[in-house]
Amino acid sequence: MICGAAMDFANRLRPSHLALLMRIAETGQLQRAAQMAAMSQPAASRVLAEIEARAGGALFERHPKGMRPTALGALCIRHAKVILEEYGALEEEARRVTSGETGRVRVGAVTGPAVGLVMPAVRQVRAEAPDIEMTIGVGTSNELVRGLVDGHYDFIIARLPPNHDSRDFRLHPARNETVSLLVRPQHPLAGRREVTLAELLEHEWVVQELPSPIRQAVEAAFHSQTLDTPPRVTNSSSLLVVLALLESTDTIAPQTREVAQMLAHGALGAKLVELHLAEPIMVSPCFIIQNRFRPLHSAAERLLRAVFDHL
Amino acid sequence: MICGAAMDFANRLRPSHLALLMRIAETGQLQRAAQMAAMSQPAASRVLAEIEARAGGALFERHPKGMRPTALGALCIRHAKVILEEYGALEEEARRVTSGETGRVRVGAVTGPAVGLVMPAVRQVRAEAPDIEMTIGVGTSNELVRGLVDGHYDFIIARLPPNHDSRDFRLHPARNETVSLLVRPQHPLAGRREVTLAELLEHEWVVQELPSPIRQAVEAAFHSQTLDTPPRVTNSSSLLVVLALLESTDTIAPQTREVAQMLAHGALGAKLVELHLAEPIMVSPCFIIQNRFRPLHSAAERLLRAVFDHL
DNA sequence: GCACCACATATCATCTGAGGTATGCAGATT
DNA sequence: AATCTGCATACCTCAGATGATATGTGGTGC
Numbered sequence: 001m002i003c004g005a006a007m008d009f010a011n012r013l014r015p016s017h018l019a020l021l022m023r024i025a026e027t028g029q030l031q032r033a034a035q036m037a038a039m040s041q042p043a044a045s046r047v048l049a050e051i052e053a054r055a056g057g058a059l060f061e062r063h064p065k066g067m068r069p070t071a072l073g074a075l076c077i078r079h080a081k082v083i084l085e086e087y088g089a090l091e092e093e094a095r096r097v098t099s100g101e102t103g104r105v106r107v108g109a110v111t112g113p114a115v116g117l118v119m120p121a122v123r124q125v126r127a128e129a130p131d132i133e134m135t136i137g138v139g140t141s142n143e144l145v146r147g148l149v150d151g152h153y154d155f156i157i158a159r160l161p162p163n164h165d166s167r168d169f170r171l172h173p174a175r176n177e178t179v180s181l182l183v184r185p186q187h188p189l190a191g192r193r194e195v196t197l198a199e200l201l202e203h204e205w206v207v208q209e210l211p212s213p214i215r216q217a218v219e220a221a222f223h224s225q226t227l228d229t230p231p232r233v234t235n236s237s238s239l240l241v242v243l244a245l246l247e248s249t250d251t252i253a254p255q256t257r258e259v260a261q262m263l264a265h266g267a268l269g270a271k272l273v274e275l276h277l278a279e280p281i282m283v284s285p286c287f288i289i290q291n292r293f294r295p296l297h298s299a300a301e302r303l304l305r306a307v308f309d310h311l
Numbered sequence: 312m313i314c315g316a317a318m319d320f321a322n323r324l325r326p327s328h329l330a331l332l333m334r335i336a337e338t339g340q341l342q343r344a345a346q347m348a349a350m351s352q353p354a355a356s357r358v359l360a361e362i363e364a365r366a367g368g369a370l371f372e373r374h375p376k377g378m379r380p381t382a383l384g385a386l387c388i389r390h391a392k393v394i395l396e397e398y399g400a401l402e403e404e405a406r407r408v409t410s411g412e413t414g415r416v417r418v419g420a421v422t423g424p425a426v427g428l429v430m431p432a433v434r435q436v437r438a439e440a441p442d443i444e445m446t447i448g449v450g451t452s453n454e455l456v457r458g459l460v461d462g463h464y465d466f467i468i469a470r471l472p473p474n475h476d477s478r479d480f481r482l483h484p485a486r487n488e489t490v491s492l493l494v495r496p497q498h499p500l501a502g503r504r505e506v507t508l509a510e511l512l513e514h515e516w517v518v519q520e521l522p523s524p525i526r527q528a529v530e531a532a533f534h535s536q537t538l539d540t541p542p543r544v545t546n547s548s549s550l551l552v553v554l555a556l557l558e559s560t561d562t563i564a565p566q567t568r569e570v571a572q573m574l575a576h577g578a579l580g581a582k583l584v585e586l587h588l589a590e591p592i593m594v595s596p597c598f599i600i601q602n603r604f605r606p607l608h609s610a611a612e613r614l615l616r617a618v619f620d621h622l
Numbered sequence: 623g624c625a626c627c628a629c630a631t632a633t634c635a636t637c638t639g640a641g642g643t644a645t646g647c648a649g650a651t652t
Numbered sequence: 653a654a655t656c657t658g659c660a661t662a663c664c665t666c667a668g669a670t671g672a673t674a675t676g677t678g679g680t681g682c
């Protein structure tokens with residue numbers, strides 16, 4: 001056997017070679033195949049000759065009118081079709097991934113921006129590129145930042161925890177958040193205008209535990225008016241607990257404005273109202289945070305742009 | 312879109328690249344993948360970097376302990392498996408064709424060698440390489456030579472027709488043929504030893520038409536003993552006619568020795584016997600003939616060798 | 623016999639790609 | 653802090669692939 005030369009015939013067959021073979025088979029003429037491949041006829045002739053040399057036999061019978069595949073040639077062409085098909089599929093899918101038409105995005109956010117920023121952005125991207133798989137994580141800023149560092153999130157919207165070096169991140173301020181106070185419609189203060197904090201002191205409250213930003217914001221608001229903080233407080237971050245209390249008692253529940261509005265005015269039919277405060281309660285601002293050294297892939301980039309659109 | 316660079320990403324992905332990707336994914340380490348591919352780690356690193364540049368995104372996440380595929384990388388690997396599989400199949404099938412383990416052979420022969428040479432050779436090749444598809448054509452030398460010139464046969468075993476330029480062919484003498492005379496067992500001469508031609512003159516004969524070689528050989532045998540040719544002759548080349556006459560009458564039927572032996576002693580159960588002649592009747596010799604300028608492919612080469620083995 | 627067509631061959635220039643070694647860099651481990 | 657591991661980068665070499673032009677060859681058709 002005259003081995004040695006044909007050591008790995010197929011591995012040296014590049015896709016362009018396969019394409020040439022197919023074009024020759026299609027047209028039956030080397031010349032046409034050559035000009036389809038944007039090369040000169042001699043070049044095509046030589047490429048074919050080299051392939052045949054490595055294959056160890058002729059792939060085409062030379063006829064005066066053109067070329068017709070031999071058994072070996074037909075074999076190659078049969079496989080070439082499959083291979084090129086697969087290459088095309090790979091190219092197409094890769095294009096869709098790199099162009100952000102498909103992919104997986106994982107975004108994290110604290111409750112307010114999750115409702116007010118991420119959800120609209122997700123809906124927008126979902127409409128534009130339905131093949132993107134988006135995962136929205138909601139948690140505390142600390143959890144989110146840890147998730148970002150671990151690579152669990154592509155980017156997050158959270159408050160900046162003090163214990164992380166901000167040089168590791170790329171930050172963009174998100175819009176300011178304010179706190180709304182939710183009550184049930186039967187609450188004595190419901191419908192009142194310009195409610196002061198002092199009036200709220202003696203009511204029941206259900207608030208997230210310290211050191212949550214909302215709790216901090218609420219307490220800061222009282223402190224800034226040299227008031228004590230409300231004494232009758234139930235601690236819970238559970239929305240379930242909050243809703244249960246709101247539904248059955250005259251409890252006041254602070255929530256970010258976005259969440260409050262969703263609950264009060266949304267299509268969910270929750271019968272809740274926002275108190276009208278004399279002065280707004282501001283929460284420490286959120287940031288859009290991404291890992292400085294981990295570039296976003298296209299799908300994530302796309303969602304991020306959508307988030308910016310909704311700032 | 313930053314097109315232009317990634318014009319045809321997949322087409323520049325060579326099989327070796329795909330293999331590298333798969334090895335990286337398998338081992339999770341660039342180094343191992345590199346040494347599996349018998350290359351240095353930096354080379355592998357650069358290859359990967361180039362692929363990623365063309366793909367438009369990272370294919371692997373770099374971890375301190377190694378590499379893990381990204382979504383894009385997993386996509387490529389998925390397709391790479393299919394492509395490499397197909398390349399492998401192509402290589403394997405091509406190897407079998409070029410090494411003559413499979414393929415199509417078309418051989419032609421006149422009756423004698425068809426039975427005595429080609430059939431044993433075919434059986435041998437069939438046993439060694441069952442995937443070779445063999446076609447045996449039987450005909451007159453003229454038909455066979457025409458078929459050889461037309462490319463219908465890879466090679467033939469025939470007598471040399473005078474009207475063809477023997478420089479177009481490569482010739483090998485096949486073994487000499489002799490004619491046997493078949494009769495039914497009840498024939499008066501059956502079992503007799505040293506039958507002379509003169510004794511045969513007045514019997515019935517069934518012989519091929521002139522200018523068939525057997526007819527020529529028979530007539531030449533009579534002429535060489537200054538005898539007339541048998542007068543009571545039925546002309547037919549049809550084996551069916553011959554067998555019908557032999558079965559029902561005391562007709563003498565000349566056939567090449569191979570055919571006669573197959574009929575008389577074969578497993579077919581034909582009740583026929585060969586006459587025992589005082590002097591053998593020689594047929595003009597056959598040649599193994601191939602087209603001088605059309606090289607045989609491996610499967611044909613293989614069958615040809617088998618034919619030579621049976622010379 | 624001559625023109626024509628299609629493929630093959632020759633020759634040259636060019637450049638991509640594959641490979642090597644040496645070295646840098648970052649995270650992890652001890 | 654020092655070391656180890658694993659990948660990236662820089663720089664150089666070189667074979668082989670690519671591509672164009674010009675020319676040869678072997679058929680068909682007039």
